[in-house]
Amino acid sequence: MRFDEGYSGKVFIMSRPDFDEAKAVIYGMPMDWTVSFRPGSRFGPNRIREASLGLEEYSPYMDRHLEEVNYFDAGDIPLPFGNPKRSLDTIQDYLKQLLAKGKFPLGLGGEHLVSWPVIQAVYEKYPDMALIHMDAHADLREEYEGEPLSHSTPVRKACQLIGPENVYSFGIRSGMREEFAYAKDSGMYMARYEVAKPLREILPKLSGKKVYVTIDIDVLDPAYAPGTGTAEAGGISSKELLEAIQLIANSNVHVVGADLVEVAPIYDPTEQTVIAASKFIREILLGWVK
């Protein structure tokens, strides 16, 4: 018996004990300090892990079992509370090292701004990358109340870094007029309200491409994911998000990393949000880590 190994219940279900042999690495980014309306996503990663205990390890969607994927849950990245700048730097360093070791990064948020340093690190390794973004919100602001480091800005920053023509947003139903104008004029792709149908059209064009996928849980209607800070009525169902994950798995895009962000458990006493989130993580592990 080794006493320093008994982390059952605190890592994602079936996480392997050895970092070095793992193909994919799950890590939490428990930051929510730039959130304007209802904070709380700092508690998301831990609750998603907890809910994973209730998951079946086999997926009929993918016809694959978690034992077929070697992944390691590395816990949460320690982030300096209340300091967005240093938090993002820490995440970026962490990701660089993870990518240098050839790992598939699978991040759990935290607010959506955490995706920004991840994308920077991924872009450094794969300069020809594209971004698939599923969200209720455009996240295309240049700043929020004068602050460029805001959870409303990561996709705009990504456009500037990797080129808007490499950014594909789905499910968008909220934003400023300027954001929708930018989406139209910049050359990026944006599908409003829906995810699965437009994705089916876009995926063939991305064939062979290296793609990073960022999913904001609020792309779902609040009925399916009430546990999030900026719930936005009129979203898609869990069924459609599962279908989207499957479409990508069955496509010819080469997913090089992913994250699922903005899970804020306190707003959902039913726990259905973390239960659904843990299922999406399972599907991503089974479908995208190859």
Add this chain to the structure above:
Amino acid sequence: MRFDEGYSGKVFIMSRPDFDEAKAVIYGMPMDWTVSFRPGSRFGPNRIREASLGLEEYSPYMDRHLEEVNYFDAGDIPLPFGNPKRSLDTIQDYLKQLLAKGKFPLGLGGEHLVSWPVIQAVYEKYPDMALIHMDAHADLREEYEGEPLSHSTPVRKACQLIGPENVYSFGIRSGMREEFAYAKDSGMYMARYEVAKPLREILPKLSGKKVYVTIDIDVLDPAYAPGTGTAEAGGISSKELLEAIQLIANSNVHVVGADLVEVAPIYDPTEQTVIAASKFIREILLGWVK
């Protein structure tokens, strides 16, 4: 600085400070004293206002910004607790004055009976009006347990006042046999279970008509609006209700007033009901107030 102006957080987001210049007026009707099953909608108006703080001010559905509509949030009408008769009289007086000043009335309930005095006042001004009614319940009873002033009766009363041929109900999935029989025999229009599809058919027939629209939040499935007194499984999604609001906005009917009723926050600790409700109010402001 004026100390009597700082009502941020207590009025609907972007409410203008001046009543006289406003085109539309938001007002609450915090009454729930005739409710049979689960009361609590008296707290609805205030919570919808509170949730409006999280709204984006621009709508991609309408391609319009709240600053393009001049509206004033007048707070709640003071209603005598436990006295339906006097409450309804107070509402009717209030509405008459509001209409006399040429305002577009946008009411927040409260139980559905509050729509009855509103309809009376609107009818007085527009005797050729039609009524669009979205609801899970037919609300066509003549009385409830011997009491003619009940939240199960407002649409029946409206039929008697403006003629059943001018009443259009959508999404209905609950009622007594007699109510469905009345719907069939009286000449009114009733679409069961669905809203958007039948509305698309009916709207052309109402072209040019003056229409008052009353929306009971329970037309949504409880999944989308658990915070209501008489939740009724089998309803429509938030997406369909947003589509319905948009269909009306894009039609040639002339909306002369509207209300959203039966929001009872206590039954929904996730707050998704008030969050969705505040979005519907934004869409109504942007789409129907012209």
Add this chain to the structure above:
Amino acid sequence: MRFDEGYSGKVFIMSRPDFDEAKAVIYGMPMDWTVSFRPGSRFGPNRIREASLGLEEYSPYMDRHLEEVNYFDAGDIPLPFGNPKRSLDTIQDYLKQLLAKGKFPLGLGGEHLVSWPVIQAVYEKYPDMALIHMDAHADLREEYEGEPLSHSTPVRKACQLIGPENVYSFGIRSGMREEFAYAKDSGMYMARYEVAKPLREILPKLSGKKVYVTIDIDVLDPAYAPGTGTAEAGGISSKELLEAIQLIANSNVHVVGADLVEVAPIYDPTEQTVIAASKFIREILLGWVK
């Protein structure tokens, strides 16, 4: 006045006072001792009854009123706590007597394992029976952690008893690889993810058949029924389940009994799960008891 009759609020709405004259009998099976993830369904039956108070007694789906069906709510079967074996025996005895008296059994769970003794009793009376099973989970395990009496096994047991060719599962989206393999190889029928569409295809083949129907509330997406122990994202809507009940009612199958299981109220402070469940029970009474 009889003091031993005032059970209003504790039996399903409009339950008749006389057992002997009743055609159908509602009974609770408040057992949840083999549940692995989140227990609590032992409180389901009582809360479904409580929620039935808010129901309309007439159904527009069926165009029928509860007074047209004579049923008796017999309360909960007293089950020995923590002892699955004796609990199942008690249920089986109870069912045998119920069936001997010619009653239509309508059971409220409780975990899904309670359906197993019911099916045994029904099979004894109707050896040519078929089973319709709506669920998120295949429930086709032979055992769970070495224990053959587990809530993951009842459908497998049913296959062995009545023949896999007489078992029809709908809505399945979770299970072990072995369960899906069994479903494929054994000759049973399994529709994944959906219920109404495949049911429409299957029902004609079951024409004239005696059928027992078991519904696990988690066939619904957690958005529609968060109050269940093993919530599984990606399910059907309440609308689709209502449609399924109606399809069966309008078909030529001869329903000889039914149950609705796995309602666990503690996980749903909105109470929407028990409210929906009580509506499904009403529809079953009106549509299947003939």
Add this chain to the structure above:
Amino acid sequence: MRFDEGYSGKVFIMSRPDFDEAKAVIYGMPMDWTVSFRPGSRFGPNRIREASLGLEEYSPYMDRHLEEVNYFDAGDIPLPFGNPKRSLDTIQDYLKQLLAKGKFPLGLGGEHLVSWPVIQAVYEKYPDMALIHMDAHADLREEYEGEPLSHSTPVRKACQLIGPENVYSFGIRSGMREEFAYAKDSGMYMARYEVAKPLREILPKLSGKKVYVTIDIDVLDPAYAPGTGTAEAGGISSKELLEAIQLIANSNVHVVGADLVEVAPIYDPTEQTVIAASKFIREILLGWVK
């Protein structure tokens, strides 16, 4: 096996099957239609019964076991919804018959107004009765907003009926100035804020007296009983209420009936209010029914 007897889980724990032999009768009064702030106590009686399942049947406070008291849980009195007048008449009739049969009435509310017809019936039988009243609120209003049948009035009515000198209130911490003035001038007894200490002083003076005891659950601080409509900070602890019940049990007063009212489960997702209430009922059964 008798199918009409299986009401386990729907009656108070260990309720005997036979009304006639019972010394005490538990009955619910699920009325809350005159409540001004937060309604919901109509669901109290059923939830108290449900919670009683978790009780130990023996009490170390009383050194007595529930099998030593013969009581029958008669369910809820069927009350005409929304009609206070007829509801109160129904309760009074019910009580008269109960008392005529020599039963000890133990009522579960419901709003506090339900105690008024009970007191009338008790007074008819015992014209020399006294009233012990534990509550946060004085309940001494003559009317509420012009309505004499209000949950703020029952103790005033009792004073008028049985004489203020026979009314003893404890724990009072809320009311109008007029109510406190009446308490002072009328000759009734009122102890503010505390229960056990003043009760210890008063009980000897009531030696040999026939006493009816009415307990409003909000005499407890909201910390101990958040599930009530008009929670009032600054109350007593559960420990003090248990002590008060014990003091009465050990005194020489002759308790002729009792009730526990204003339990409104919806405001308490922790269920601690109904759990505590069911314990108080057990103690009353063990300590006051002799």
Add this chain to the structure above:
Amino acid sequence: MRFDEGYSGKVFIMSRPDFDEAKAVIYGMPMDWTVSFRPGSRFGPNRIREASLGLEEYSPYMDRHLEEVNYFDAGDIPLPFGNPKRSLDTIQDYLKQLLAKGKFPLGLGGEHLVSWPVIQAVYEKYPDMALIHMDAHADLREEYEGEPLSHSTPVRKACQLIGPENVYSFGIRSGMREEFAYAKDSGMYMARYEVAKPLREILPKLSGKKVYVTIDIDVLDPAYAPGTGTAEAGGISSKELLEAIQLIANSNVHVVGADLVEVAPIYDPTEQTVIAASKFIREILLGWVK
């Protein structure tokens, strides 16, 4: 009828319509951006107002009625989201003007840092002021994670401004070793764990003094106020806090302003925290505004 006056339900109960004639002014400070653990107090002020609707207007503790105190609820101070520096400046300006007009300021938080600019403004007017501070936390840090504007620092700042010998803390049960050392060495007064008893000793020493009182709701045990961000077990009861308010009211200190902070409604679905908070505000109005 004036349509711009109907703010019933959105101001504290019985707030007068006229600012100029008011002696006291209630204002909200909905800021929580420096909170480390569980944010959410930005929603406190509005919910306290909402809960005030359930209050009795007369207090038996003070034997006084709200109509005897002329106060005006000015709503929330509009604060720039996410910017502590500018928020505090705004509050300070607001307070200076309020004090210049001779008003008694009664603030609703928001996180505890909002008290700092208030104290600065009060000190400017009353340089001989003392501070009474009731809290679970010492709030004596010089900075938090390098940030001097943190909700852990306001009392330290106050010590530096008005002199530690003029600061009196009560109920303290959490802090860093350095904070307790400072409390000991600096000459300030700190009572651990208790409030009423030490207050009774200190008040005579403050006789005739001008005193500002700041109350952090978490001075209460979480049992009495679960709706707060940094709940700390081992606190006082609501009864003791009511007693403390009364002790100050009956003393010879001259209260020149007060606040109640850190009410975070999301963590308390029972609503008991805002219900208690609104009662404390009533007592402060009745007891301290003279």
Add this chain to the structure above:
Amino acid sequence: MRFDEGYSGKVFIMSRPDFDEAKAVIYGMPMDWTVSFRPGSRFGPNRIREASLGLEEYSPYMDRHLEEVNYFDAGDIPLPFGNPKRSLDTIQDYLKQLLAKGKFPLGLGGEHLVSWPVIQAVYEKYPDMALIHMDAHADLREEYEGEPLSHSTPVRKACQLIGPENVYSFGIRSGMREEFAYAKDSGMYMARYEVAKPLREILPKLSGKKVYVTIDIDVLDPAYAPGTGTAEAGGISSKELLEAIQLIANSNVHVVGADLVEVAPIYDPTEQTVIAASKFIREILLGWVK
């Protein structure tokens, strides 16, 4: 950077990284399969760890900082679901090894039965041990419904193992008559209702003794700890439990291990139970690990 070390947020705050150097070891025992009323304590250990993030690391009660105690959080012991026998064996093995390495075991439950194998292992090492037991329930049953491995039995078993004269129970307020009779006749010590006062009397008698302390969170009144399966009104406050921990810390008993059990987070949406529990664990670490 080491990727296999970042378990922030998943271990108790300030847990050291090295098992070998640690004096105390925290471990979870997430078992609740013998629970009769409301299960859910299997989720307790993880939520207590999560809540520890909000703790101050210094304690004014003990005047000590967590950095002064070297402890290691080993995560949860992996337990075979639904199998009490094997679960208890696993715990006992684990404890034997822990004790063999000279560690102070600090366990997090889980139902109370998990203390039984711990006590067995402790007794093997310290045959002269005494047991201090704080609980609402006597836990002195010989079996529960025929099952000797029940959460109602651990203290009886302990009496048989270490001798009733070495068992000291505090705060007891629920049990069968037989349990209270056993407590009286066997020679064990039992203090009803209270903890701190009787503990103050007993501790001198235990001077120099080796003592294991087991705390059931339900010794607290449900007001202070609603998140537990068998809440029992009439308990002590958090203040009294903190005092009890301090009394033991300041006494001459030699604590050789401890546990805190029956925390069931699902019943407490306010999270106050896990917040309080994490504070008790901090106090135990600071006060008892020497």
